[in-house]
Amino acid sequence: MFQKLLTPRAASLMMALTLAALVFTTGCGRREKKDNSDDIKNVWKKVDTPAGADPSIPDTLGGAGFEKVAESLGFSTYVIEEKDAKFFGDERAVKGGELNIGEVTFPTTFRPEGQGSSMVVNTEIKGYVYETLISTHPVTREYIPALASHWKISPDKKTFTFRIDPNARWSDGRPVVAQDVVTTWKLMVDPGILEPALNLVFEKFEQPVALSKYIVQVTSKTVNFRNLLYFGAGMLIYPDHELGQITGKEFLDKYNFNMPAGTGPYFLNEKDIKEGSGWRLTRRPDYWAKDYPAAKNTANFNYINYVVVKDNPTLLYEKFKAGDIDLYRYNMATTEKWVGDTDYDAIKNGWVRRYRFYNNGPMGTSGVTFNMRRAPFDDMRVRQAFIMLYPRQRVVEKLLFNEYEIYDTDYPNTPYASTTNPVVPYDPQAAAKLLSEAGWTTRNSQGLLVKNGKPFVIEMAITKAEERWLTPYQEELRKIGIDLRLKHMDWNAIIKNIDERNFQIFSYGYSGLLTPNPETSLKGELADKNDNNNIQGFKNARVDELLPIYDSTFDVAGQIKIIKEIDRIVYDTHMKSHWWNPKGIRLAVWDKFGMPEYGIGRYTQLSYVFGAAGLTWWHDGEKATAIAEARKNKTDLGGNKGVTEFRYWKDFSDTK
Numbered sequence: 001m002f003q004k005l006l007t008p009r010a011a012s013l014m015m016a017l018t019l020a021a022l023v024f025t026t027g028c029g030r031r032e033k034k035d036n037s038d039d040i041k042n043v044w045k046k047v048d049t050p051a052g053a054d055p056s057i058p059d060t061l062g063g064a065g066f067e068k069v070a071e072s073l074g075f076s077t078y079v080i081e082e083k084d085a086k087f088f089g090d091e092r093a094v095k096g097g098e099l100n101i102g103e104v105t106f107p108t109t110f111r112p113e114g115q116g117s118s119m120v121v122n123t124e125i126k127g128y129v130y131e132t133l134i135s136t137h138p139v140t141r142e143y144i145p146a147l148a149s150h151w152k153i154s155p156d157k158k159t160f161t162f163r164i165d166p167n168a169r170w171s172d173g174r175p176v177v178a179q180d181v182v183t184t185w186k187l188m189v190d191p192g193i194l195e196p197a198l199n200l201v202f203e204k205f206e207q208p209v210a211l212s213k214y215i216v217q218v219t220s221k222t223v224n225f226r227n228l229l230y231f232g233a234g235m236l237i238y239p240d241h242e243l244g245q246i247t248g249k250e251f252l253d254k255y256n257f258n259m260p261a262g263t264g265p266y267f268l269n270e271k272d273i274k275e276g277s278g279w280r281l282t283r284r285p286d287y288w289a290k291d292y293p294a295a296k297n298t299a300n301f302n303y304i305n306y307v308v309v310k311d312n313p314t315l316l317y318e319k320f321k322a323g324d325i326d327l328y329r330y331n332m333a334t335t336e337k338w339v340g341d342t343d344y345d346a347i348k349n350g351w352v353r354r355y356r357f358y359n360n361g362p363m364g365t366s367g368v369t370f371n372m373r374r375a376p377f378d379d380m381r382v383r384q385a386f387i388m389l390y391p392r393q394r395v396v397e398k399l400l401f402n403e404y405e406i407y408d409t410d411y412p413n414t415p416y417a418s419t420t421n422p423v424v425p426y427d428p429q430a431a432a433k434l435l436s437e438a439g440w441t442t443r444n445s446q447g448l449l450v451k452n453g454k455p456f457v458i459e460m461a462i463t464k465a466e467e468r469w470l471t472p473y474q475e476e477l478r479k480i481g482i483d484l485r486l487k488h489m490d491w492n493a494i495i496k497n498i499d500e501r502n503f504q505i506f507s508y509g510y511s512g513l514l515t516p517n518p519e520t521s522l523k524g525e526l527a528d529k530n531d532n533n534n535i536q537g538f539k540n541a542r543v544d545e546l547l548p549i550y551d552s553t554f555d556v557a558g559q560i561k562i563i564k565e566i567d568r569i570v571y572d573t574h575m576k577s578h579w580w581n582p583k584g585i586r587l588a589v590w591d592k593f594g595m596p597e598y599g600i601g602r603y604t605q606l607s608y609v610f611g612a613a614g615l616t617w618w619h620d621g622e623k624a625t626a627i628a629e630a631r632k633n634k635t636d637l638g639g640n641k642g643v644t645e646f647r648y649w650k651d652f653s654d655t656k
Contacts, residue, residue, distance in 0.1 A: 039302065040282060040283060040285055040302055042284075042285075042286065043267075043269055044171040044172060044261070044267045044269070044284070045171070045172060045173045045286060046172040046173055046174075047172065047173040047174055048173055049169060049173050049174060049175050051167050051288075052064065052166055052167065053066075053166035053214070054166070054175075054213055057166075057212060057213050057214060060073065061211070061212035061213070061214065061215055062163045062164065062166070062212055062213065062214025062215045063166070063213075063214065064166070066149075066150070066163060066214075067149075067150075070150050070163070073152070074152045075150035075151060075152045075161070075163060076150065076151060076152065076153075077145055077149060077150045077151075078137070078142060078143065078144040078145060080144075080293055080294055084137070084139070085293065085294075086596065086597070087137075087138045087139050087601075087602075088138065088293075088294040088295075088297070088298065089294070089295075089296065089297030089298040089596070089616060090297055090594065090595070090596040090597075090616070090618075091297055092297075092594055092618075093297040093298070093300045093594065093616075093617075093618040094300065094594075094618055094619070094620075094621075095283070095300050095302070095618075096300075096301075096302055096619055096621075097300075097301055097302060097618070097619020097621070097624070098301055098302060098303040098304070098305060098619065099301045099303075099304050099305070099326055099327075099593075099613070099614055099617070099619070100305045100307060100324065100325050100326045101304065101305065101306050101307070101325065101326070101327065101610045101613075101614070102306075102307050102308075102309065102316045102319060102320060102325040102327075102328065103121060103278070103306050103307065103308045103309075103316075104308070104309060104310060104311055104312065104313055104316055104465070104491075105119065105121055105308070105310070105311075105491055105492075106275070106276050106277070106278075106308045106310060106492075107119060107121055107122055107125075108492045108495075108496075109122075109255075109256050109257070110122070110125065110255075110256070110257050110258065110259055110268065110273060110279075111251070111252070111255035111256060111258075111259065112125075112126050112129070112130060112236065112238070112255075112259055112260070113187060113188070113193055113195070113198070113236075113238075113251075114193035114194060114195055114248065114251060114252050115193065115194035115195060115252060115499075115531055117195075118195070119495070120511060120607045120608070121306075123608075124608060124610060124611040125268065125279075125281070126236055127264075127608075127611050127615070128264055128265065128266035128268075128281050128299075128304070128611070128614065128615070129259060129262035129264045129266055129267065129268055129281075130236040130237065130238070130262045130263065130264050131146050131147050131236065131237065131262075131263045131264050132146050132147065132232065132233050132234060132235060132236055132237065133146060133147050133148040133151070133162050133164075133181065133231075133232045133233070133235070133237065134146050134147075134148050134151055134162070134232040134233050135233050136229075136233055138601050138602060138603070139602055139652075139654075140654070141514070141603075143228070143232070143233065144294075145165070146233075147164060147165060147168050147176055147237055147263060148162040148163055148164055148165065148232070149163055149164075149165040150162070150163040151163070151228075151232065153228065156223070157223055157227075157554075158219055158220045158222075158223055158227075159217060159218070159219045159220075160217070160218055160219075160220075160227070160228055160231060160232060161211075161215065161216070161217040162181070162215070162216050162217075162232065163214055163215055164176055164177060164178055164181075164213075164214040164215075164216065165289075166214060167288050167289070168263060168288050168289075169263065169286075169288040170239050170241075170261040170262070170263055171261045171262050171263070171267050171284060172239075172261045174239070174241055174261075176237070176263060177210070177213050177214065177240070178210035178211065178212065178213060178214060178215055178216035179210045179240045179244070180237055180238065180239055180240045181208055181210070181216045181218075181237060182207065182208045182209070182210055182216065182240070183238065183239075183240040183243050183244045184235060184236070184237050184238045184243075185202060185205065185207065185208050185218070185231075185235070186207070187238065187243060187248060187251060188201070188202035188235065189202050189203050190247060190248030190251075191248065192247050192248025192249035192250075192251070192252065193248040193249075193251060193252060194248075194252065194531050195531060195532070196526060196529050196530075196531060196532045197520040197521075197526060197532040197533055197534075200519065200520065200523065200526070200532075201230055201517075201520065202230075202231075202235070204220055204221050204222060204224060204227065205218050205219065205220050205221065205227070205231060206218065206219045206220070206221060218231055222548070222551070222552070223551075223552050224551040224552060225551065225552070225553065225554045225559070226515065226517065226551065229515060230517075237263065238260050239260055239261045242260045242261060243260060257270060257273050257275070258270040263288065264284075264287070265283060265284055265287040265289075265290070265295070265298070265299035265615075266281040266282060266283055266284060266299065266304065267281070267282050267284050268280075268281050268282075269282065276308065276310070277307070277308055278305065278306045278307045278308045279305075279306050280303055280304070280305045280306070281303065281304040281305075281306075281614075282302070282303055283299060283300075283301060283302050283303070287299070298615050298616055299615055300616075300617070300618035300619070301614065301617075301618070301619060304614045307319065307324065307325055310490075310491075311463045311464055311465060311490065311491060312464070312465070313331060313333040313334055313465050314333065314334070316328070317334050317337055320588065321344060321346060321352075323346075323590060323631075326589065326590050326592070326593070327587055327588065327589045327590070327610070327613060328587065328588045328589075329585070329586065329587055329606075329609055329610070330582075330586040330587070330588070331582075332400060332404075332468075332469060333465045333468065335399075335400050335401060335403050335404075335582075336399075336401065338354075338403065338586055338588075339401045339403065345634070346590070347641060348636075348641065349630060349634070349635065349636045349637060350591065350630075350636060350637035350638055350639045350640075350641060351590060351591060351627050351630055351631060351637060352588050352589065352590055352591065353588070353589055353591045353639070353640070353644060354586070354587070354588045354589075354642070354643045354644065355586070355587045355588075355589065355599065355643070355644050355645075355646060356583075356584040356585070356586050356643050356644070356645045356646070357584055357585040357586075357587070357599050357600050357604075357609075357646045358584045358585075358645070358646065358647050358649065358650045359585070359598075359600060359601070359602055359603065359604060359648075359649040359650070360413075360602050360603055360649055360650075361413070361512070361514075361601075361602070361603045361604050361605040361606070362411070362412070362413055362414050362511070362512025362513060362514060362603075362605055363407075363412050363413040363512060363581040363582075363605075363606055364412075364509065364510050364511045364512040364581070364605065364606060364607060365407075365410055365412065365508075365509070365510050365512070365576075365578060365579075366507075366508060366509040366510070366578075366579045366580075366581075367390075367507075367508060367576050367577035367578050367579040368386070368387075368390065368473070368505055368506065368507055368508070368576065368577050369505070369506050369508045369535065369536055369575060369576035369577070370383050370386070370504070370505055370506075370536060370575060370576070371501065371503055371504055371505070371506075371535075371536065371537060372536050372537045372538065372573075372575055373501065373527075373528070373537040374504070376438075376451075376456070376458075377504065377505070379438045380573065380574055381434040381435070381437055381438040382434070382435065382438050382440075383573075383574040383575060384424065384431075384434055384574040385430075385431035385432075385434040385435045385438075386431075386477075386505070386577070387424050387574055387577040388424055388425065388426060388427045388428070388430055388431040388434075389426070389428060389431050389473070389476045389477055389480060390426065390473050390476070390577055390579075391426045391472055391473075391476060392406055392426065392577075392579055392580065393406065393426065394426070394472070395469060395472060395580075396580055399468065399469070399472075400580065403582060403583055403586075404580035404581060404582050404583065405580055405581055405582075405583060406578075406579070406580050407578055407580065407581060408421045408422075408423055408424070408571070408578050409421055409567055409571070409578065410567050410570060410571070410578075411512070411516065411563065411567060412512075412581055413512070413581070414512065414514075414516075415560055416516055416559075416560055416563040416564060416567065417564070417567060418564040418565075418567035418568040418571065419564075420564075420568055421567065421568055421571045424574070424577075428476065428479065428480055431480060432480055435449065435480070435481075438451075439451045439452075440456060440481070443481050447481060448481050448482070448483055449480070449481035449482060455483065456481060456482045456483065457482075457483045457485065458477075458482065458483070458484050458485065458504050458505055459485045459487055459504060460484060460485065460486055460487065460504070460505045460506070460507070461487050461488075461489040461493075461494045461497060461503065461506075462486050462487065462488060462489070462494075462507055463488065463489070463490075463491050463494070464488055466507050467486060467488075469507075470484075470486055470507065471486075474486060484505075494506075498535060499530055499531045500530055501530060501535075501537075506535065508535070508576065511605050511606070511607040511608070512605060514603055516559075516563050518543070518547065518550070518563070518566055519547045519551075520532070520533050520534075521533040521534050521535075521538075522534065522538050522540070522543050522547070522566070522570065523544065523547060524538070524539040524540070524541075524543075524544050527539045536575045536576065538570070538573065538575060540569055540570075540573070542569060543566055543569055543570070546562055546565060546566055549562060550562040550563065550566075581606075582606070584645070585600070585604075585606050585609050586643075587609065587613075590627065591623055591627060591637070591639075592619065592620055592623045592624035592627050593613075593617045593618065593619060593620055593623070594617060594618045594619075594620045594623075595613070595616070595617045595618075596616060597648065598646060598648035598649060599646040599648065600612045600613070600616070600646075601616070602649045602652070
């Protein structure tokens with residue numbers, strides 16, 4: 001999978017599922033550990049609001065004592081049991097130290113919402129800085145508290161009421177209040193933020209109402225099983241005192257390489273963003289939920305540094321080997337290094353450890369996809385021919401060393417995948433026949449297919465890292481009479497063209513979703529709009545018919561059946577090819593960190609593994625000292641020099 005993934009906007013809404021360590025509940029805590037925060041300078045706090053509820057607010061309206069009357073008012077909550085504590089963070093974790101993460105993409109913007117903010121790296125940053133009203137249990141996926149301590153669902157499943165935790169504070173010190181939720185929703189539905197799919201998701205709700213300082217209520221326009229998930233666990237909350245008086249357009253103008261105040265455990269100072277080269281997140285020792293049981297052992301690093309080596313995974317890998325970066329996620333471009341580069345000093349001496357994590361997270365998808373709005377890809381026969389001409393099995397064997405597995409669905413590694421999708425094989429003869437049927441019957445003197453006097457020439461913008469996987473494709477297309485011209489471009493420029501529909505063919509990569517939301521990429525009304533994930537211009541009456549049925553189906557078996565049908569319909573349009581996914585998530589790590597016994601969370605996705613490490617691992621001082629001494633003296637630390645496999649979640653039973 002490419003490291004520079006374009007994430008669906010819905011994936012951004014699901015960040016609470018990906019980084020479940022940001023979920024916090026009240027209750028009795030374990031012994032207090034030393035908070036090594038001496039070197040952290042607080043540059044974010046502007047006011048000092050004492051912990052607890054506003055004494056002027058009665059218990060029935062969310063004030064002090066609400067916990068005692070909540071059940072009688074119909075509210076629910078979730079209290080972490082001792083057996084669950086380890087899934088929120090390891091009790092061995094300590095605060096302090098730094099984590100250095102490598103990236104090949106520098107964001108076009110750091111604003112948390114709106115145009116340009118839906119890259120995977122943007123979503124990861126938001127997971128450190130912002131929180132949702134509620135979240136989901138990292139194992140069972142039951143709803144649990146976050147900014148809201150309690151919630152209530154109406155009998156008709158259309159109205160949701162949340163009680164804001166009175167302890168919740170913005171990074172500037174101001175209290176979180178119900179009006180913050182109202183203002184956030186207004187931003188989500190404002191067309192001025194230039195994100196139509198986001199508007200589509202949240203326009204399904206009436207405007208929320210602040211019933212008191214701490215109680216907020218929202219009613220959905222239709223019954224939809226994802227309503228609570230998206231409004232409660234998917235909508236990151238932003239401060240009314242910063243955004244309450246500005247429009248969506250003004251929001252885009254005001255926030256670019258800066259962010260509004262957040263409630264999460266980390267702060268991103270505008271001064272710590274070094275354009276083109278990286279950024280630094282600083283842990284907040286004053287984080288409002290730091291002593292809550294589920295938060296005590298998460299967000300452990302004082303600083304998380306992102307080092308950017310633009311569009312050059314090989315150089316990024318070399319920086320990792322040199323110790324400038326602490327962990328490295330192997331991708332397609334560096335699988336050869338995973339297999340063959342195993343005898344350098346850091347591995348031979350046990351300074352670097354290699355891990356393969358297996359879990360239940362969606363693996364996402366990748367391949368090539370087409371702009372069906374214009375010729376030649378408005379003809380399905382041409383699209384099918386192009387898919388048939390990609391030699392994916394040969395690429396997996398020769399270039400990826402069988403470290404990857406081929407799939408033929410938009411939902412690999414999930415129960416939603418259609419099992420009836422017919423494999424589209426590599427078949428140049430069948431492809432030639434389809435192209436002939438589409439009118440490409442003659443060749444010119446250069447051997448290119450010609451139709452209506454025009455040779456078959458296609459331009460494809462790519463990054464340098466993608467060239468290796470697309471050159472074999474280019475060669476196969478040339479044999480059949482098609483000139484695929486690979487044009488090197490900056491990734492951000494490529495995405496801008498995609499958002500503006502200025503492309504013919506595109507090499508895509510998407511993160512996956514635990515709960516599919518096909519409307520944001522398949523709904524017909526998005527097909528002719530820019531800045532959304534219906535990139536290909538997909539329109540299908542049956543899919544448009546199924547989407548609302550899916551939304552109103554509450555049993556999981558029924559949801560799976562519908563998504564499988566949608567998967568087959570989309571597959572049969574041949575609007576994209578499907579490539580491969582890695583066998584597990586592969587990381588190399590300088591051995592100076594501690595991690596939970598399961599390594600990463602049950603549903604951590606490939607594209608969000610850095611965020612999972614940043615929020616649940618910790619700096620181990622003894623290991624760090626040992627590595628420093630070993631590197632200085634060129635000594636061997638012993639231990640496993642091969643690949644350690646984490647199969648905790650594959651062997652996990654929900655009945656444990």
